[in-house]
Amino acid sequence: MSAQECGKTVLARGPCAEVTRCACGHIHLAVGPVTLRLDEDILRALGLTLAEAVRRLAGPAETETPAMAGAPHGVTTGGWKQ
Numbered sequence: 566m567s568a569q570e571c572g573k574t575v576l577a578r579g580p581c582a583e584v585t586r587c588a589c590g591h592i593h594l595a596v597g598p599v600t601l602r603l604d605e606d607i608l609r610a611l612g613l614t615l616a617e618a619v620r621r622l623a624g625p626a627e628t629e630t631p632a633m634a635g636a637p638h639g640v641t642t643g644g645w646k647q
Contacts, residue, residue: 584608 572588583595592608594601603611 573585573593576584576586576592578584581596583593585593585595587593590605592603592605594603594608594611
């Protein structure tokens with residue numbers, strides 16, 4: 566069954582991951598055999614966290630970056646919020 570048949574719209578697709586939005590509004594992040602169902606604000610916070618990790622791999626670590634300061638209200642970066 567394709568993503569369109571089950572009411573999903575592909576938001577992004579890469580060599581190792583795919584992000585779709587289903588008709589009910591949930592975001593699905595598929596990485597290999599694992600799929601996470603996320604709210605939009607959690608996806609945005611996850612994106613900021615991953616971008617920070619990539620920046621730190623490339624250079625010296627900082628205590629806080631502008632991306633972390635702009636995280637959505639109620640969502641912490643670097644910690645776990647369920």
